[in-house]
Amino acid sequence: MEFKGHVDFRACGQAAFRRAAEGQLVVECRRRPEIGYFDPLSITFESCSEWKKTDCGYMLDGMKVLILGMDGYLGWPLALKLAKLGCRVYGIDNMLRRRLVAERGAQSVTEIRTMQERVAAAKEHLGVDIEFREMDLLDREALFAYIREIRPESIVQFAEIPSAPYSMADVDKAVNTIQNNVVGTLGLLFGVRDHAPEASIIKLGTMGEYGSPLTGRPLFEGLFPGDAVLQYQGQEWSLGGELTPRDPVSFYHVSKVQGTFSVYEACKYWWLRSYDVMQGVIYGNWSDELQAHPDLNTRFDIDEWWGTVVNRFVAQAAIGMPLTIYGSGNQTRGYITLRDAMQCITRLIAAPPDPGQYDVVNQVTDVFSVMQIAQMVATIGKEFGLDVEVQRIENPRVESEEHPYEVIHEKLQDRFGFASESGFADEVRHLFRVMLQPENRDRILAQRAALFPRTRWSGEHGEMKVLERWKPAA
Numbered sequence: 462m463e464f465k466g467h468v469d470f471r472a473c474g475q476a477a478f479r480r481a482a483e484g485q486l487v488v489e490c491r492r493r494p495e496i497g498y499f500d501p502l503s504i505t506f507e508s509c510s511e512w513k514k515t516d517c518g519y520m521l522d523g524m525k526v527l528i529l530g531m532d533g534y535l536g537w538p539l540a541l542k543l544a545k546l547g548c549r550v551y552g553i554d555n556m557l558r559r560r561l562v563a564e565r566g567a568q569s570v571t572e573i574r575t576m577q578e579r580v581a582a583a584k585e586h587l588g589v590d591i592e593f594r595e596m597d598l599l600d601r602e603a604l605f606a607y608i609r610e611i612r613p614e615s616i617v618q619f620a621e622i623p624s625a626p627y628s629m630a631d632v633d634k635a636v637n638t639i640q641n642n643v644v645g646t647l648g649l650l651f652g653v654r655d656h657a658p659e660a661s662i663i664k665l666g667t668m669g670e671y672g673s674p675l676t677g678r679p680l681f682e683g684l685f686p687g688d689a690v691l692q693y694q695g696q697e698w699s700l701g702g703e704l705t706p707r708d709p710v711s712f713y714h715v716s717k718v719q720g721t722f723s724v725y726e727a728c729k730y731w732w733l734r735s736y737d738v739m740q741g742v743i744y745g746n747w748s749d750e751l752q753a754h755p756d757l758n759t760r761f762d763i764d765e766w767w768g769t770v771v772n773r774f775v776a777q778a779a780i781g782m783p784l785t786i787y788g789s790g791n792q793t794r795g796y797i798t799l800r801d802a803m804q805c806i807t808r809l810i811a812a813p814p815d816p817g818q819y820d821v822v823n824q825v826t827d828v829f830s831v832m833q834i835a836q837m838v839a840t841i842g843k844e845f846g847l848d849v850e851v852q853r854i855e856n857p858r859v860e861s862e863e864h865p866y867e868v869i870h871e872k873l874q875d876r877f878g879f880a881s882e883s884g885f886a887d888e889v890r891h892l893f894r895v896m897l898q899p900e901n902r903d904r905i906l907a908q909r910a911a912l913f914p915r916t917r918w919s920g921e922h923g924e925m926k927v928l929e930r931w932k933p934a935a
């Protein structure tokens with residue numbers, strides 16, 4: 462986004478409005494009250510000492526960002542990107558993801574270091590300081606003390622259990638998911654209210670909150686547009702600005718919907734400010750910062766619980782295992798690369814919402830069916846000498862396999878200046894190069910059994926039947 466005019470003091474987060482002796486409204490900078498008062502209409506981003514221009518638009522200089530879930534697939538690359546942009550980056554994690562992946566008999570394909578080693582590697586290879594504390598988001602006493610101590614200007618909420626199949630595996634895992642995600646976010650909101658009310662909250666939701674409406678109703682960005690109307694029995698009502706219907710597709714997604722409502726309400730009750738990010742399925746493991754050294758790797762999971770579809774397909778192709786398509790393969794979803802997702806989140810951090818503002822963005826660049834993805838991975842696999850096989854297996858999930866899917870995803874481009882920097886083919890080529898490295902191939906082979914699904918939404922047990930197998934033509 463190109464800001465040309467005045468600093469929007471409401472969005473700045475650092476502006477405290479005061480009434481001057483002469484009666485006019487003035488602004489005091491919370492960060493540096495010693496620099497005096499400003500006329501709200503006279504200062505620009507260019508002239509404000511606290512803002513600087515970055516690749517992701519104007520951003521508070523040395524912005525304090527707290528990343529919850531910093532050890533995760535997205536948390537770590539975001540920490541590196543923000544630190545390189547000059548932010549002061551803080552993070553917590555309770556290392557839950559590492560434990561749960563091991564519980565499934567799986568492991569990250571790319572070797573990852575401990576958080577202490579990662580932080581040291583970030584210093585050595587990128588010259589940046591990142592502060593990490595091992596902490597459970599549910600330990601509210603510790604969390605609130607930490608928020609009080611650092612007074613973050615932005616908080617990114619990644620610290621959740623992000624797996625649909627895990628949440629459907631048994632009652633303990635369903636309860637664990639709901640409790641961890643719902644209670645974690647709720648507690649955080651009280652902590653922000655009481656200890657850093659001016660911080661913007663970037664909350665990660667998922668496109669799966671919307672489901673895939675059979676009517677073909679477009680998936681608007683969280684809220685109905687101003688001209689949406691409901692017609693019923695000859696009457697019309699405006700729906701503009703109301704939250705759009707949610708139709709979650711697993712208990713994990715139910716937890717995300719509850720998170721959406723918690724954040725929505727907190728903005729309303731307490732004037733907190735938040736962007737709720739309906740994120741598409743992420744794939745890839747490339748970012749400028751991650752490439753600096755293998756000790757900076759982010760995790761890369763491929764098993765039935767923790768892997769996402771593109772990542773798993775490339776790994777399966779790399780070891781000669783047929784790609785596992787569930788059901789018809791016509792299930793269609795929104796996707797985005799890790800690199801693009803990091804750019805989007807950074808832009809949202811840089812341009813915070815107004816106090817009391819709750820807004821939603823759909824963070825998606827492409828829409829594919831699972832069948833299309835299998836076809837594209839098989840085609841690119843040929844460039845690496847692989848003769849990729851595909852299999853359709855019984856669908857372990859309860860979901861529609863034939864449905865329209867129209868996603869509206871305009872705000873990130875139009876309002877925040879997002880421009881995609883990576884595409885499917887290049888990202889998948891990069892992934893093949895990584896997956897085919899002998900040590901990584903060995904780590905995939907070691908968890909081969911975990912790549913085939915065995916968690917059914919119905920609760921029944923037993924292997925999924927293979928329905929069909931073939932080799933796609935190029």
Ligand SMILES: NC(=O)c1ccc[n+]([C@@H]2O[C@H](COP(=O)([O-])OP(=O)(O)OC[C@H]3O[C@@H](n4cnc5c(N)ncnc54)[C@H](O)[C@@H]3O)[C@@H](O)[C@H]2O)c1
Binds near residue numbers: 534620621641744
């Ligand atoms: N990866 C995707 O494709 C995708 C798609 C849509 C939405 N999302 C959302 O993005 C967010 C991040 O996803 P991810 O792929 O990086 O997941 P991840 O599991 O790799 O990262 C989450 C991190 O949070 C930590 N964590 C979980 N509960 C915690 C707690 N109570 N206290 C402290 N730390 C805790 C985990 O240990 C993990 O390191 C999640 O909210 C997820 O729902 C991810």
